[in-house]
Amino acid sequence: MYTIPGTVSDAAAADLLGRAKSGEREAFEQLIGPLIEPGYHIAFGIMRDRQEAEDAVQEAALTAWRKIGQLREESSARAWFFKIVVNRSRMQRRGPWHSVIRLPDxxxxxxxxxxxxxxxxxxxxxxxxxxxxxxxxxxxxxxxxxxxxxxxxxxxxxxxxxxxxxxxxxxxxxxxxxxxxxxxxxx
Missing domain, CATH: 1.10.10.10 (Winged helix-like DNA-binding domain superfamily/Winged helix DNA-binding domain)
Incomplete structure (x- = not known):
């Protein structure tokens, strides 16, 4: 099981979200930063290519920055960002998606x-x-x-x-x- 390090409490997330919506880059990084690595695992599971997965997560982060104003206060930033990663990865992938669960090699x-x-x-x-x-x-x-x-x-x-x-x-x-x-x- 993978735990997301550095995630914040609901109150702190609400504060960070408000500051990120007002254009504060540091608040956005604190809100989304801990989600980049698990987002990469999601993208890699869909795309099965490290470089493509990294690109998808970078694009997802840019999309999240541009659309942070659309995130409702009561919504989970984590679920919202992961949905962006999934959508970006699906749009970007070139081959079939074999497995999102990483079983042992x-x-x-x-x-x-x-x-x-x-x-x-x-x-x-x-x-x-x-x-x-x-x-x-x-x-x-x-x-x-x-x-x-x-x-x-x-x-x-x-x-x-x-x-x-x-x-x-x-x-x-x-x-x-x-x-x-x-x-x-x-x-």
Whole structure:
């Protein structure tokens, strides 16, 4: 699980948002800065190319700066920025999106026994077969540990719809997850 370092409290975020909306660059950097690295992980998951992911996050940050005035006070800056990253990455990507969840590379898996490797590959295959938004939902909730209320606007659903979608995705993955129990790196 990836935690976002340097995120601020709701009161501090509201203050930073107000200052950023008035054009204060330092406030914008404090608000969005801690989100750049997780934004990169999202972009890389979509694009599978480091340089393209970096470009997408830079473009997303520029878009966020230009459109900071459109962010409503009651909205989550984190969810808003991640939605910009997702949209920018989708517009920019050149090839198919394989997986947003980073499972271990085969080099790392090499030290595991063959049975565990096969189960991990089954899990990787099952995740790849999910719809794009379902993979994104899993990564945002389990990979970045975002609450469903913040994941919802990024995937374009209500919080209740997001919870239902997550339940259905996990239900589809349950047979593979049961076999892979204990070898799930993002659990």
């Amino acid at each position: 085969l080099d790392v898996v090499g030290r595991w026994n063959e049975e565990r490797t096969a189960r991990t590959l089954d899990l990787r295959t099952a995740v790849r077969e999910l719809a794009e938004n379902d993979r994104l939902l899993l990564f945002l909730h389990y990979g970045l540990d975002l609450p469903l209320e913040e994941v919802a606007p990024v995937v374009g659903l209500s919080p209740a719809g997001t919870k239902t979608r997550l339940y259905r995705v996990l239900k589809r993955l349950r047979p593979v997850l049961a076999e892979s129990e204990g070898s799930i790196p993002w659990k």
